[in-house]
Amino acid sequence: MKTRELGRQGPEVSVIGLGAWPIGGGMGVVDAAVAISTVRSAIDAGITLLDTAQAYRTSESTLGRALGDGYRDRCFLATKVSSDYSPTGIRTAMDNSLRALGVDHVDLYQVHSWRADVYPIESTMETMARLQEEGKTRFIGVSNFNAEQMSQAYGVAPFHSSQPRYNMIDRHIEPTDLPFCEQRGIGNLVHSPLAKGLLTGKYRADHVFPDEDERSGFPRFQGKQFAAYMQLGDRLREVAHDVGCTMVQLAIAWCLRQPAVNCVLVGAKSPSQVADYVPAADIELSADELARLDQILAGAPVD
Ligand SMILES: NC(=O)c1ccc[n+]([C@@H]2O[C@H](COP(=O)([O-])OP(=O)(O)OC[C@H]3O[C@@H](n4cnc5c(N)ncnc54)[C@H](OP(=O)(O)O)[C@@H]3O)[C@@H](O)[C@H]2O)c1
Numbered sequence: 001m002k003t004r005e006l007g008r009q010g011p012e013v014s015v016i017g018l019g020a021w022p023i024g025g026g027m028g029v030v031d032a033a034v035a036i037s038t039v040r041s042a043i044d045a046g047i048t049l050l051d052t053a054q055a056y057r058t059s060e061s062t063l064g065r066a067l068g069d070g071y072r073d074r075c076f077l078a079t080k081v082s083s084d085y086s087p088t089g090i091r092t093a094m095d096n097s098l099r100a101l102g103v104d105h106v107d108l109y110q111v112h113s114w115r116a117d118v119y120p121i122e123s124t125m126e127t128m129a130r131l132q133e134e135g136k137t138r139f140i141g142v143s144n145f146n147a148e149q150m151s152q153a154y155g156v157a158p159f160h161s162s163q164p165r166y167n168m169i170d171r172h173i174e175p176t177d178l179p180f181c182e183q184r185g186i187g188n189l190v191h192s193p194l195a196k197g198l199l200t201g202k203y204r205a206d207h208v209f210p211d212e213d214e215r216s217g218f219p220r221f222q223g224k225q226f227a228a229y230m231q232l233g234d235r236l237r238e239v240a241h242d243v244g245c246t247m248v249q250l251a252i253a254w255c256l257r258q259p260a261v262n263c264v265l266v267g268a269k270s271p272s273q274v275a276d277y278v279p280a281a282d283i284e285l286s287a288d289e290l291a292r293l294d295q296i297l298a299g300a301p302v303d
Helices: 032-044 059-066 086-099 120-134 147-156 177-184 223-243 247-256 273-280 287-297
Strands: 003-005 010-016 018-021 047-051 076-081 106-111 137-143 160-161 188-189 263-267
Touching: 010 018, 010 147, 018 032, 018 273, 032 047, 032 059, 032 273, 047 263, 059 086, 086 106, 086 120, 086 188, 106 120, 106 160, 120 147, 137 147, 147 177, 177 188, 223 247, 223 287, 247 263, 247 273
Parallel strands: 018 047, 018 263, 047 076, 076 106, 106 137, 137 160, 160 188, 188 263
Antiparallel strands: 003 010
């Protein structure tokens, strides 16, 4: 598995990371034994970065079970505080995460989203910095912050990484946020690279997601809008075929074409999904292939 430095003078991490939201049950029920073997298969395949969060239902405790037998020492473990960003809220969330994960520290602790309207960014970032000083986390980071918000947070406590959404149909970080990170030496681990399944090529327009799957509530996964994304998928499938890879691999390799993207976090529900996407780390798309993709993506549905 290839690695990249996460941020300037940061740790080397695998270019593909395991996103642990699906094993928490957020995209449909996943059997606990399957979840554990999914995590271990990812680490055995060379994935070092694992990403979870306070809000990911049973994800942290399942990860805690998967990381026994020496697996913890083989990975860079990232989690997030997800709801209450007051100093007490952050400290409580950290202690609960450490307990659920069965570890005495994590490698990266992230603020899940921008909520400075409720919790002043100064106290949020100061508390994150204190946790780093105390050794509860090696690095701190933010998630879903834009450049202006990152700039404010960085002014309080220089942080190491950003976790934005990024995929073929969500490219909002390209003009400003990625260049901002590059300039500051902030690393990027990007989430939802498969657009939560829209870019896997396996769904048909009449697919209905079960109630317990978050996608049952997302407009992108319903009716005409979903059908339009499936049509886009048909065109992407042709490119994947010509490149000689799966659509999932194409979507990941496309994110990795950006040098400022250090790690692509991909969710998985089974060892076979992991095995399918790991080869994407070695795919380099040519300038012609990227230009063809850009042309197709210019016609992507607008939400
Ligand atoms: N910071 C944030 O706010 C935020 C938000 C979202 C995600 N994240 C992080 O980013 C990670 C990735 O995002 P995500 O998991 O939401 O979505 P994603 O990676 O875009 O999609 C994951 C889903 O795609 C399907 N899939 C995966 N591999 C596949 C394969 N080889 N073949 C076919 N289908 C495959 C699986 O669902 P099905 O089989 O059911 O289709 C899987 O649950 C998360 O797990 C989480 O760690 C962070």
